[in-house]
Amino acid sequence: MSRKPDIQTMLWMYKHMVLSRRYEEALAEAYLEGKQPLFNMANGPLPGEMHLSNGQEPCAVGVCAHLLDHDVVTATHRPHHIAIAKGVNLRAMTAEIFGKQTGLAGGRGGHMHLIDPAVNFACTGIVGEGLAPAAGAALARKMRGEDGIAVAFIGEGAANQGAFHETLNLAAVWNLPFVCVIEDNSYGISVPKGAATSVLHNDVRAASYGIRGYHVEGNDPLRIYEVAGEAIERARAGKGPSLIEIETYRLAGHFMGDAESYRPAGEKDALFARDPIPKFRQELVDAGAASSDDLLWIEEDAKSCVAELIDFAKAEAYAPVQEALEKVFV
Amino acid sequence: MMAAEKKRIRKLTIAKAMSEAIDQAMTSNPDVFVMGEDVGKLGGVFGTTTGLFDKYGPDRVRDTPISETGFIGAAAGAAVMGMRPVVELMFIDFFGVCMDVIYNFAAKNSYFSGGRQAVPMVLMTSAGGGYSDGGQHSQCLYTTFAHLPGLKVVMPSNAYDAKGMMTAAINDDNPVIFIFHKSLQGMGWLGTAKGAIVDVPETVYEVPLGKANISREGSDITVVGFGNTVHHALDAARDLALEGISAEVVDLRSLAPLDRETVLASVRKTGRLLAVDDDHLSYGWTGEVIASVAEAGIALKCPARRIAYPDVPVPFARPMEQFLLPNAEKVKAAVLSLMNSVVSV
Numbered sequence A: 001m002s003r004k005p006d007i008q009t010m011l012w013m014y015k016h017m018v019l020s021r022r023y024e025e026a027l028a029e030a031y032l033e034g035k036q037p038l039f040n041m042a043n044g045p046l047p048g049e050m051h052l053s054n055g056q057e058p059c060a061v062g063v064c065a066h067l068l069d070h071d072v073v074t075a076t077h078r079p080h081h082i083a084i085a086k087g088v089n090l091r092a093m094t095a096e097i098f099g100k101q102t103g104l105a106g107g108r109g110g111h112m113h114l115i116d117p118a119v120n121f122a123c124t125g126i127v128g129e130g131l132a133p134a135a136g137a138a139l140a141r142k143m144r145g146e147d148g149i150a151v152a153f154i155g156e157g158a159a160n161q162g163a164f165h166e167t168l169n170l171a172a173v174w175n176l177p178f179v180c181v182i183e184d185n186s187y188g189i190s191v192p193k194g195a196a197t198s199v200l201h202n203d204v205r206a207a208s209y210g211i212r213g214y215h216v217e218g219n220d221p222l223r224i225y226e227v228a229g230e231a232i233e234r235a236r237a238g239k240g241p242s243l244i245e246i247e248t249y250r251l252a253g254h255f256m257g258d259a260e261s262y263r264p265a266g267e268k269d270a271l272f273a274r275d276p277i278p279k280f281r282q283e284l285v286d287a288g289a290a291s292s293d294d295l296l297w298i299e300e301d302a303k304s305c306v307a308e309l310i311d312f313a314k315a316e317a318y319a320p321v322q323e324a325l326e327k328v329f330v
Numbered sequence B: 001m002m003a004a005e006k007k008r009i010r011k012l013t014i015a016k017a018m019s020e021a022i023d024q025a026m027t028s029n030p031d032v033f034v035m036g037e038d039v040g041k042l043g044g045v046f047g048t049t050t051g052l053f054d055k056y057g058p059d060r061v062r063d064t065p066i067s068e069t070g071f072i073g074a075a076a077g078a079a080v081m082g083m084r085p086v087v088e089l090m091f092i093d094f095f096g097v098c099m100d101v102i103y104n105f106a107a108k109n110s111y112f113s114g115g116r117q118a119v120p121m122v123l124m125t126s127a128g129g130g131y132s133d134g135g136q137h138s139q140c141l142y143t144t145f146a147h148l149p150g151l152k153v154v155m156p157s158n159a160y161d162a163k164g165m166m167t168a169a170i171n172d173d174n175p176v177i178f179i180f181h182k183s184l185q186g187m188g189w190l191g192t193a194k195g196a197i198v199d200v201p202e203t204v205y206e207v208p209l210g211k212a213n214i215s216r217e218g219s220d221i222t223v224v225g226f227g228n229t230v231h232h233a234l235d236a237a238r239d240l241a242l243e244g245i246s247a248e249v250v251d252l253r254s255l256a257p258l259d260r261e262t263v264l265a266s267v268r269k270t271g272r273l274l275a276v277d278d279d280h281l282s283y284g285w286t287g288e289v290i291a292s293v294a295e296a297g298i299a300l301k302c303p304a305r306r307i308a309y310p311d312v313p314v315p316f317a318r319p320m321e322q323f324l325l326p327n328a329e330k331v332k333a334a335v336l337s338l339m340n341s342v343v344s345v
Ligand SMILES: Cc1ncc(C[n+]2csc(CCOP(=O)(O)OP(=O)(O)O)c2C)c(N)n1
Pocket: A077, A078, A125, A126, A127, A128, A154, A155, A156, A157, A158, A159, A185, A187, A188, A189, A254, B037, B066, B068, B090, B094, B097
């Protein structure tokens, strides 16, 4: 059932990986404004916590390449790569991350609370919270006989939350069009997966709930595409939920300002040597999917797109402060 | 020795004071141990367990999975068996994933056992916003816990109290929710109210739980605060003194038990009352304090007033969040307006 992406899809995947990376780099730069030499999280145009997704782009594009606007996605405190691949309005999202009036929530949400109903995307700052609502979205689609499935993205750390186990059982018992995607980046903040998780790979836990479990190695966008394609096709065909664990890695800290002292010496260098973006680029060229020049054009385009987004968001106004009192109820 | 100790000033942050109290308790009592996310090598995201992992090892300083239902429940269960766990919930905002075992088990176990089975655990957790961390990482939620019988709910406003209250909390035979405020914690990356970093003795001592503190004496008005709002009150009081107004600042230090006596005595003296909270206004402790004064029949010279966080979630955008938060200027303005108003008859 699994199949490889066509050239157009591969280029879409590459483009969104690059766009996501440039986006995170631009946010990182803006984040540090006003925070040097003294790092105080409250300062600068981007105050608060900032969780970047550098390195995890393959998970987002490999899964979202199969999704349409009516498919529901819930993501986590590390949401940008997934939001970008799901097609969230990037001007409104960037304005939201900068806390501006034209942001998705008028500045009320911020980077961990991006909600774009137009493409059925949402994320949360509470580990594991997105799982059950995604299953509920799948339930709604099923009860109404509507098209569309739901995908909950979580980190490997979230697979130890009660919500993970309750939701998988529920999705299985009700045969919901639901896929849980675990981005295993080896750490929950400073705690390595092995110190927190009783099994080596979380996909084996699928067996406890009688659902399909898939494991994808190598942070490889093409493999992710194939496996996600199978799981999503099954969900669309009413064949029930799946659990996919993807081995990925974060090239950034847990959040901006993380000293990453918990990493073994040399780990970071080894990860950078396996950066999925140059690797995928080479594969595309080798496979004759695109010339280096074509890809250069994609890369330049991503850069200017991101620059335009950041300029736009910075120039936007904050909402009048009284608006903080509005929208508690619809 | 006393003289030498007296001279030595040792200013600590609340984070350092908390970890020192836990350290000393672990040294003297093998039943004391620590659990939580990132409390091991990292020393706690908010520095509450700095140095403990190196000193006591992974058996007594346990990094947990992200399984709050599991490890906080396990802390309660171990406490029933006589251990004295100090367990960290990284942000108070996260209590939603683990509340059952806190309020239906730990808080009720003494009652359900006819007082025969104690749950001597400490749940330490961070609270408060002001640094734009969004609405799931900036809440206070103190009174949510204080509303539930069977839990002691405390928060220090400075490092001296932090150490003494942590020691008292560990020694207490009941479950204690030990809240620390991020604006006072002393983490370099967060910014800290200067008044929170104070001289802390090296010796082991207790600050009794359930006892409010008069942080500044005054005669014209009583300003009651808790945690960070104590500092807003103190800053305002300093300013007001220049304008000839003498404000007394009461630091509650504990919501449960609530030291009504200290508040009532102060209000009897000043005849005016302002309560300042950074938790949501409605059903908050400010209402409880004002009700206590009303029930005591104390005649006030002007209506009591409260400042609290409005009944809306915490917005991300800095201007909006700062607009909603209490601060020294708001306290000062409220005091000035109260001093100019009278009770209508
Ligand atoms: C219920 C809950 N507990 C703890 C946290 C604090 N926290 C935020 S992110 C994180 C680590 C999450 O690890 P993982 O699920 O692997 O995602 P990653 O950060 O690696 O993307 C923790 C413990 C939280 N936000 N919510």
